[in-house]
Amino acid sequence: MESTSLVITQWSKTKKILFRFFFTYFVLFLLFMHDFSNIFTFFLSKIIPWFGENIFNINYEIKSVFTGSSDTTYNYILIFTVFLFSILSTIIWSLLDRKRTNYKKLYYWLTVSLRFYLALILISYGMAKIIKTQFPYPSYNRLNQTYGESSPMGLAWTFLGFSKGYNLFMGFAEVAAVLLLFRRTLTFGLIITVATLANVVAINFFYDVPVKIVSSHLLLIALFLLAYNVKDLYEFFFLKKPVEIKHIEKPRLKSWMNKTFVVIKIIIIFLAIPYALYSRMGSNEESPLKGYYEVKEFKVNDSVYSASEVTRYEITKWKDMLIESKQWMRIKKGDDKTSWYGIDLNEEKNKLKLTGYRDSTEVYNLKYKEIDTTNFIIRGSLKSDSIHVKFNKTKDYRKNYLLTNRGFHWINERPYNR
Known part of the structure; x- marks a missing residue:
């Protein structure tokens, strides 16, 4: 029988409600936005257009086909749907589970999933910048345009694509998300990741790059993970108090489970990065x-x-x-x-x-x-x-x-x- 080293701690009512909401929201976001096996496609293809027509009074066809943009009408309504389901789930969950002391175990496994997801996404994006496939050198077509003829996104791509050095800088900053795979380096990795993603989100919003939804949620995930140490960071940076960065409490696992996690981390570090490099090399x-x-x-x-x-x-x-x-x-x-x-x-x-x-x-x-x-x-x-x-x-x-x-x-x- 599995034992635990977690100290029984009473969470506040507000903390439990917030956890229930974010747990549901992030799980639904990952399942719906990355529905690779199309498990939810039939269900979503019915409810999303209904929401669009009856709640938002949209009178044009709402399509779920991939266009290269994550900021489609379908995706915005999808996020709204996830938000509504999360609120409904939080209410039901709170009524049925009022006597729960805390969700430390569930919180740990949620953070593990989010850490690995965020790390893999950023490693892939980072490798695309290191080998310069996301932002290629300005094409002849770009070089013969006037500034006024380019779109804001086109101007951003030209600016970023001009410099190999700046691509390396951005790429290594994103690949540093590998630090998220380890609890000891998690906080340091999150500080780098939040700063990196804040810049990405700013570019996406202010240069009209249609990845606003995805990049904003990546930043939200990073901030959610960093919130565990927000009090320690505040006291250190603003109150100048000596603090000890706390690691997310880990349940006592069986020996085979610990070994499995070590193997998974090794596979990600030694195979995921080369795979990201290989998969991006042929894209341009x-x-x-x-x-x-x-x-x-x-x-x-x-x-x-x-x-x-x-x-x-x-x-x-x-x-x-x-x-x-x-x-x-x-x-x-x-x-x-x-x-x-x-x-x-x-x-x-x-x-x-x-x-x-x-x-x-x-x-x-x-x-x-x-x-x-x-x-x-x-x-x-x-x-x-x-x-x-x-x-x-x-x-x-x-x-x-x-x-x-x-x-x-x-x-x-x-x-x-x-």
Whole structure:
């Protein structure tokens, strides 16, 4: 029979109510927001639209599909639903469990779950910054925009993506969440994590980055964990009293359980970090055809056409082409509108298949030929029309811009603010 080393302590009524609320809220948040196995999808797909229509008077369709944004209408109503369920659960739980002295054991296991969750999430985000896949260097498309043409999020991504050093700084600060895995380093790790996440949340809110819900909840989790030592920290920093940082009380566990936790921590440290590195490396892998391609000649059905004439064939004359990653490329057409295409590259056969991002029926089946380092030709078909394009290729296009070639200077006799 399992014994415990926990001293029986009477929690206040307020403390017990707050614990019941946060326990329910965090559990539902993790289950609903990360419903990887779609266990709750059917239930949520019914109740979320109902809430939206009947409580918030939303008259458009509320979809749960992934769009790259965590700040969708669906997710905001989901958080509202979690909040309501948590209040209801707290009321019922408080009525049924009024004689409970404390929830020390349950609190411990909740903090273990939150510590591991927070650590794994931040390690993954941190590795994306260390290997610079989350904030890539400014693309040619970005470099040719004016400040006024960029969105607030685009401006933030350009600012953060410019500097490899700053990415390393941010990345190591987030990877420091590995300290959350150990009770002895938990408080120190939480202080770093709270400061790091506060900066992330500020950027997300003030630069309109659509990760406000998730980042705010990560910060909330970190603050919840840090609240255990908030009195000690207050006395140390503001009252200048000597304090001893307390560790979260751990129930006495059987030997095999302690050994299991040690193995899990070792696996996370020695496998989770390399896995995060591996999984992030392919997310923005450069294409072997990387470069900026300026059109020298554009033919449709073996005849050279102007932009207005090409339109008759449902093809707008290309002006330039940009390839940076293995997954996507951009084409600017004669009307100065840009179109994005998914790439399917076969290097062995020199084949290039492009599929429209917004119109999946716009498919180019092409063959390419690199004549030399600066001349590039593609030919192929779009529906019933054939196209033939000659390009002037520039691989290292960043050297032409002040932003990307200014570099770092220890000595500046005067500000170089242009």
